[in-house]
Amino acid sequence: MRFSLAVIPLVLFAALAGVFLMNIDKDSSVVPSVLIDKPAPEFSLPPLPGRDAGLSKADLTKGEVSVLNVFASWCIPCRAEHPLIKRLSREAGVPVFGLNYKEKDPQDGVKWLAELGDPYAAVGMDLSGRTGIDFGVYGVPETFIIDGTGQIRYKHVGPVTADVLEKVLLPKIAELKG
Amino acid sequence: MLAEFGHFALLLIVATGLGQAVLCSPFWLRVPVHASLQGNPVLLTDAGTITTNGSTGGLPLNSRAHLIMPFGILAMAIIAQAALLHSFIISDFSLPIVAEVSHSSTPLLFRIGAAFTPDGGAMVLWLLMLSLVNVLLTLQLFGPAKSPYAQEDDGTLFKNAMSIMGLLIAVLGVATLIDADPFLRIPVAPLDGRGMNPQSQDILRVLREPFLYVGLAGLAVIHALTLSGLIFKKFDRRIAETLRFWTIASWLSLGAAIAINAYRSYSQQAWGNWWYWDTAENSLLLPWLLTTALLHCRAVLEKTETLKGWTAFLGLSALAVGWFGVYLTRSDLFGSLSETLNKPHDSVALLIGFCVVFAGSYYLFWRRGEELGEPRSFELVSRESSMFINSVMLALIAAVVLIGTIYPLVLRWFDGENITVGGPFYVEVLVPVVVPLLFLMGFAPTLRWRQDEMWLIGRRMKLAAILSVIIILFVSIRFIELSPAPLIGIGLAGWILTASLSDLWARLWRQPDHGESKYRNLQLLGPRYLSMTLAHIGLAIMLAGGAASSIWEEQVVVSARAGQSIQAGPYNLQYEGVALLAGENYATRQATFILYRHALPVTELFPEIRYYPIRGVETREAGIWHGRDGDLHVSVGDRADDGGRIVSVRFLPMMTWVWAGMIMMLIGGTFSILTRIVLRFQKNGVSTS
Numbered sequence: 001m002r003f004s005l006a007v008i009p010l011v012l013f014a015a016l017a018g019v020f021l022m023n024i025d026k027d028s029s030v031v032p033s034v035l036i037d038k039p040a041p042e043f044s045l046p047p048l049p050g051r052d053a054g055l056s057k058a059d060l061t062k063g064e065v066s067v068l069n070v071f072a073s074w075c076i077p078c079r080a081e082h083p084l085i086k087r088l089s090r091e092a093g094v095p096v097f098g099l100n101y102k103e104k105d106p107q108d109g110v111k112w113l114a115e116l117g118d119p120y121a122a123v124g125m126d127l128s129g130r131t132g133i134d135f136g137v138y139g140v141p142e143t144f145i146i147d148g149t150g151q152i153r154y155k156h157v158g159p160v161t162a163d164v165l166e167k168v169l170l171p172k173i174a175e176l177k178g
Numbered sequence: 179m180l181a182e183f184g185h186f187a188l189l190l191i192v193a194t195g196l197g198q199a200v201l202c203s204p205f206w207l208r209v210p211v212h213a214s215l216q217g218n219p220v221l222l223t224d225a226g227t228i229t230t231n232g233s234t235g236g237l238p239l240n241s242r243a244h245l246i247m248p249f250g251i252l253a254m255a256i257i258a259q260a261a262l263l264h265s266f267i268i269s270d271f272s273l274p275i276v277a278e279v280s281h282s283s284t285p286l287l288f289r290i291g292a293a294f295t296p297d298g299g300a301m302v303l304w305l306l307m308l309s310l311v312n313v314l315l316t317l318q319l320f321g322p323a324k325s326p327y328a329q330e331d332d333g334t335l336f337k338n339a340m341s342i343m344g345l346l347i348a349v350l351g352v353a354t355l356i357d358a359d360p361f362l363r364i365p366v367a368p369l370d371g372r373g374m375n376p377q378s379q380d381i382l383r384v385l386r387e388p389f390l391y392v393g394l395a396g397l398a399v400i401h402a403l404t405l406s407g408l409i410f411k412k413f414d415r416r417i418a419e420t421l422r423f424w425t426i427a428s429w430l431s432l433g434a435a436i437a438i439n440a441y442r443s444y445s446q447q448a449w450g451n452w453w454y455w456d457t458a459e460n461s462l463l464l465p466w467l468l469t470t471a472l473l474h475c476r477a478v479l480e481k482t483e484t485l486k487g488w489t490a491f492l493g494l495s496a497l498a499v500g501w502f503g504v505y506l507t508r509s510d511l512f513g514s515l516s517e518t519l520n521k522p523h524d525s526v527a528l529l530i531g532f533c534v535v536f537a538g539s540y541y542l543f544w545r546r547g548e549e550l551g552e553p554r555s556f557e558l559v560s561r562e563s564s565m566f567i568n569s570v571m572l573a574l575i576a577a578v579v580l581i582g583t584i585y586p587l588v589l590r591w592f593d594g595e596n597i598t599v600g601g602p603f604y605v606e607v608l609v610p611v612v613v614p615l616l617f618l619m620g621f622a623p624t625l626r627w628r629q630d631e632m633w634l635i636g637r638r639m640k641l642a643a644i645l646s647v648i649i650i651l652f653v654s655i656r657f658i659e660l661s662p663a664p665l666i667g668i669g670l671a672g673w674i675l676t677a678s679l680s681d682l683w684a685r686l687w688r689q690p691d692h693g694e695s696k697y698r699n700l701q702l703l704g705p706r707y708l709s710m711t712l713a714h715i716g717l718a719i720m721l722a723g724g725a726a727s728s729i730w731e732e733q734v735v736v737s738a739r740a741g742q743s744i745q746a747g748p749y750n751l752q753y754e755g756v757a758l759l760a761g762e763n764y765a766t767r768q769a770t771f772i773l774y775r776h777a778l779p780v781t782e783l784f785p786e787i788r789y790y791p792i793r794g795v796e797t798r799e800a801g802i803w804h805g806r807d808g809d810l811h812v813s814v815g816d817r818a819d820d821g822g823r824i825v826s827v828r829f830l831p832m833m834t835w836v837w838a839g840m841i842m843m844l845i846g847g848t849f850s851i852l853t854r855i856v857l858r859f860q861k862n863g864v865s866t867s
Contacts, residue, residue: 006547009491010540013498016584017533023591080366159366 184261461503723835
């Protein structure tokens with residue numbers, strides 16, 4: 001009798017621990033953003049000065065996986081991640097769109113791309129920061145992976161590093177491409 | 179650069195913790211434990227070698243070398259904490275932890291406070307508190323005012339407890355390094371941080387953290403001592419006596435954390451109520467409930483050496499639920515609880531550490547639990563059984579709270595369904611347990627040890643019973659439309675209050691022995707009884723306040739214009755308008771109200787809506803006046819359609835009692851601890867002189 005009583009805590013503990021250990025992964029893919037697996041917000045942005053095509057929701061819903069990178073010329077980490085965005089656009093085999101976020105002067109973005117190189121399939125200019133807010137941007141740079149139907153599938157906050165590129169973004173894109 | 183020192187110190191904490199675990203453990207040093215388990219005396223020669231019936235082994239246990247380890251750990255923990263604080267103070271954004279929860283515009287006080295809010299920072303604080311109690315434990319056991327029991331069996335049992343403490347520190351240190359290393363740097367530092375969560379930018383919220391983690395650290399000591407007692411099958415009076423300080427200390431600091439948290443919720447308009455049953459609150463409540471249960475069982479163990487198994491179970495489980503609660507709030511399983519916006523992963527190492535530590539603990543409990551032995555028994559009607567029933571009920575309450583907390587999560591995992599368990603669930607399920615518990619609380623302190631008689635109890639409680647019936651009748655006749663639940667609350671509060679006071683009265687006025695004055699009765703009560711009575715009366719007052727304020731609460735929501743006056747209870751509030759002011763890192767719309775009571779001005783209240791531009795978040799601070807017949811709680815909202823300002827005024831009669839009751843309970847605990855410390859040193863002074 002006593003034997004069986006003393007074992008109760010162990011059994012209960014094992015059950016509880018088992019449930020939580022089993023589910024470690026379930027919620028850990030979490031949700032850096034409330035927008036994950038939700039459609040990207042509607043937007044239509046003008047092009048950079050001197051370019052033809054801006055960026056709108058339609059560009060993201062062409063049935064092809066795409067990447068949206070939020071950058072700004074005043075943002076130093078963006079400068080740091082830029083070579084990796086170029087690499088991403090070379091290696092991923094999907095269009096990488098740019099969202100030029102809250103520039104003081106529209107020309108700043110143009111100069112910045114001229115200096116560092118332009119990996120983007122198209123760039124939209126978000127001077128007011130309105131589209132950024134709709135996307136839940138709270139710090140530049142941020143990088144979104146969007147599937148062919150316009151659903152946001154992944155969001156990376158902060159500069160993309162080589163590690164993030166190789167271990168997270170590229171596999172995620174490959175997985176979505178199927 | 180200092181952060182790297184902190185990082186290194188963190189690594190050294192793990193190493194030194196392991197060192198303490200090894201050096202203090204008789205198992206690692208191959209001391210003939212089995213010999214001492216079988217009751218053979220372990221003899222100690224002057225040279226420091228151990229002789230146990232001829233067999234020798236291991237390192238000299240009386241060597242004091244291992245006693246240095248706790249101090250080393252404490253020094254490292256202070257360095258780590260200082261390095262982290264320094265990084266926050268100078269806003270070193272190359273540490274992601276700083277960049278995530280701080281900003282260059284955050285005021286200094288809250289830059290320091292922000293250091294405790296993210297996972298890594300909280301872990302460092304927990305480690306600091308653990309190393310602090312580790313040193314205190316060492317001093318208690320082996321210091322100048324050491325426990326008289328520590329010398330028995332060469333203190334093997336207590337050294338083993340220190341070994342377990344070392345192990346716990348090492349496990350939590352590793353969990354910190356793996357889950358949420360606060361000292362990692364990123365190659366490119368952002369220009370500025372994302373700012374502190376405005377909800378946390380509050381002095382009370384910052385103050386809560388040290389109390390919470392001191393409490394949890396105290397629970398770790400309780401766990402270590404209990405486990406050590408189980409290992410050596412000596413869960414007896416001397417463990418109970420050593421546990422006394424730690425139980426009360428943990429109970430006190432967890433209680434303080436709960437009280438602070440409750441007041442914080444109350445003064446924030448977004449929440450308004452003082453208890454909300456959310457995960458963060460429940461994970462404070464859970465260890466407190468089990469510590470309360472332990473508080474009572476420990477006394478029984480010390481007095482009569484019964485209830486060994488149950489006390490040991492509570493001793494282990496208090497830390498278990500505390501740790502688990504930290505994991506629950508930390509791991510973001512419920513969404514928006516966590517302080518950090520972007521989490522790379524859950525606190526997996528914290529969970530795995532939890533599983534390993536407690537699988538081991540409960541396994542030992544199973545293997546050793548039935549061997550503890552109960553030398554004496556007690557009758558059904560006795561102080562022991564009342565304490566046992568009381569602690570079982572407290573454990574039941576804890577179980578309900580635990581289930582209510584994790585049930586939504588488990589359901590989501592298995593069904594994908596999202597539900598929330600709120601106040602109504604807890605009230606419905608807990609009332610049948612809480613009501614008998616509170617009833618028991620009234621007369622349990624008057625019960626005799628070992629055996630008591632029902633008719634004697636009846637005689638002792640006669641006065642209290644009559645008085646509380648009168649209170650119930652008075653309240654129910656005066657306020658006929660009363661719903662039963664708060665009435666029961668008030669009745670029980672009256673019962674506890676009158677029972678405690680009549681017991682105190684009886685003890686004070688009983689006939690003293692020959693030749694002694696009545697003043698002797700006061701001395702005979704002793705600090706334990708007084709602090710217990712104080713805490714019980716505090717609970718009764720809190721209960722009465724909570725019940726009364728929920729019944730008689732008056733709430734007025736109006737769209738007010740400047741100059742308008744609003745009536746609530748005996749108070750009259752005159753709205754003077756809203757001014758836009760600048761806070762240190764926020765802008766605030768501060769409303770001014772002049773509070774009149776029966777047409778006499780009492781004070782001015784300034785509820786605010788603060789806007790924190792860094793995170794773009796609004797918070798609301800209520801204006802509160804604690805009057806003698808209740809709280810006046812006023813908060814402002816947005817502009818109404820008609821151009822007025824939405825003002826919510828609540829008059830909560832007797833709400834002051836809730837806070838006063840909480841403070842009384844805390845004073846009771848503090849009194850108990852202080853007298854304990856004073857007595858310990860006095861006793862020691864006598865014995866050495």
